[in-house]
Amino acid sequence: MLKKIKSLIKNIISENMLLKYHEIKSNYASLYYGNPSQKMKIIGITGTKGKSTTANFVWAVLQKNGIKTGLIGTANIRIGNNEFPNVSHMTMPGSIEMQRLLAKMAKENCEVVVMEVTSEGIKQHRNENIHYSIGMFTNLSPEHLQSHNNSFEEYKNTKKKFFTQLKNQNAELIIVNNDNEFSHEFLEEDIQKKVTVSMKTQEKTDNINEHIFAEITNITPDKTFFSVNKTEKYAVKIGGDKNVENAVLAVGIGKHFNLSPEQIQLGFDSLLVIPGRMERINEGQKFSVFIDYAHEKLSMNFILQTARACVKENNGKVIVLLGAEGGGRDTEKREIMGRQVGKNPIENGADFVIVSNVDPYEDDPTEIAEGIAIFAEAEGKIRNENLFVIEDRRLGIKKALELGMENPNNIVFITGKGSEQSIVIGGVSFPWDDRNVVREELQKML
Numbered sequence: 001m002l003k004k005i006k007s008l009i010k011n012i013i014s015e016n017m018l019l020k021y022h023e024i025k026s027n028y029a030s031l032y033y034g035n036p037s038q039k040m041k042i043i044g045i046t047g048t049k050g051k052s053t054t055a056n057f058v059w060a061v062l063q064k065n066g067i068k069t070g071l072i073g074t075a076n077i078r079i080g081n082n083e084f085p086n087v088s089h090m091t092m093p094g095s096i097e098m099q100r101l102l103a104k105m106a107k108e109n110c111e112v113v114v115m116e117v118t119s120e121g122i123k124q125h126r127n128e129n130i131h132y133s134i135g136m137f138t139n140l141s142p143e144h145l146q147s148h149n150n151s152f153e154e155y156k157n158t159k160k161k162f163f164t165q166l167k168n169q170n171a172e173l174i175i176v177n178n179d180n181e182f183s184h185e186f187l188e189e190d191i192q193k194k195v196t197v198s199m200k201t202q203e204k205t206d207n208i209n210e211h212i213f214a215e216i217t218n219i220t221p222d223k224t225f226f227s228v229n230k231t232e233k234y235a236v237k238i239g240g241d242k243n244v245e246n247a248v249l250a251v252g253i254g255k256h257f258n259l260s261p262e263q264i265q266l267g268f269d270s271l272l273v274i275p276g277r278m279e280r281i282n283e284g285q286k287f288s289v290f291i292d293y294a295h296e297k298l299s300m301n302f303i304l305q306t307a308r309a310c311v312k313e314n315n316g317k318v319i320v321l322l323g324a325e326g327g328g329r330d331t332e333k334r335e336i337m338g339r340q341v342g343k344n345p346i347e348n349g350a351d352f353v354i355v356s357n358v359d360p361y362e363d364d365p366t367e368i369a370e371g372i373a374i375f376a377e378a379e380g381k382i383r384n385e386n387l388f389v390i391e392d393r394r395l396g397i398k399k400a401l402e403l404g405m406e407n408p409n410n411i412v413f414i415t416g417k418g419s420e421q422s423i424v425i426g427g428v429s430f431p432w433d434d435r436n437v438v439r440e441e442l443q444k445m446l
Helices: 002-012 015-032 051-063 095-107 119-123 152-168 183-187 241-256 261-270 297-311 333-342 365-378 393-404 434-445
Strands: 041-046 069-072 076-079 082-085 112-116 134-137 173-177 194-198 210-219 224-228 232-236 288-292 318-322 352-355 387-389 411-415 422-425 428-431
Touching: 015 095, 041 051, 041 152, 051 069, 051 076, 051 112, 051 241, 051 261, 069 095, 076 095, 119 152, 134 152, 134 241, 152 183, 173 183, 173 241, 183 194, 194 241, 210 241, 224 241, 232 241, 232 261, 241 261, 288 297, 288 393, 288 434, 297 318, 297 333, 297 411, 318 333, 318 393, 333 352, 333 365, 352 365, 352 393, 365 387, 393 411, 393 434
Parallel strands: 041 112, 041 134, 069 112, 134 173, 173 194, 194 210, 288 411, 318 352, 318 411, 352 387
Antiparallel strands: 069 076, 076 082, 210 224, 224 232, 422 428
16 A cells, blocks of 8 residues: 555656755755754765764764764764664655754754765755765765666766765865775865875875875784874774775874874774674674675675685684565665675675565565575575575574574674664564564574
């Protein structure tokens, strides 16, 4: 019924009319709450991947050094040292909720707010009545294309509108990950100060004020160590080379706020976990369990590489539970992810694959699951041997943990939802948190 109603609305009301409605709502919300973004320094982070991790690194660096900082992102919301889950099921909440949060942060004397800026939020005018002082770019790859007429060019140009907004608002700084093939397009606008970061090149390009070069120097089970510009030493407790990329962006923010390397490191030391991002769950079990938001090619490849490196020397197995969203969301990635996890482990595939629900919305859960499983089979996985299709997510998690228990060196990844607080099946939203479910199932097993 809900699917039919949504379809009817889309047929009656044009997309332009819907976007005009969002624009009017955004204007109203900003006026109603007194334009709160103008009372604080707002840092906006855009990109396909890494926004939540970067936002939390930036929050930690500033907050730990006496700069009261708010955060609005996919994984969590922070007001100073108080943290709340983002229950909206949206990275960038609707304009009314966004302005309400900003007003609350201003009232509680936040000096800075760091927030994720999404293509959907830009398209729906949620960002237009927010005055940004600083913009950051993490990376860009094909995702969320269903909201942009399945056009990567349209998706990219929507992201670039944020940097045009920064220019029009006379923003003081942009920090761009220069290792992405599209980074030069996000450096085209005339901004007061431009900083690039890289883990590939030490060279500063023309028209850039400052370049930050980072190198990983050591990886231990507890920390990843890296240097900046050959001389500054840092370490983060959130593992993986991709997370060093995110941390280096936060180093750029720390430098802009005149913080020393030692002060920046204090911030990194204070950040023990980012909800649903490589979050370890430990209930006393001997094997490792992680919750991660990974839901597309780049992030899935990252966790598989990380896990494979950990089990390489001890004969452990990599067990991955994954799924895909319904509601017309990026259906092409089902084949991509199915083939990726289905590969031979020596080719960076998983040893065991469990396909389960993520958020089917109004779509057929079986069709979604099979859209992944058949391609895992095509890569060599065998049903009910090392490939299992279990739509019920709790039962799927239970199966993954049972496989994990077979060897203390095994690593289990529960992917696709991270710290989300609900699951939508048949158009109905149910309370859900992967982390709580994993804890409950582990407690039963132990």
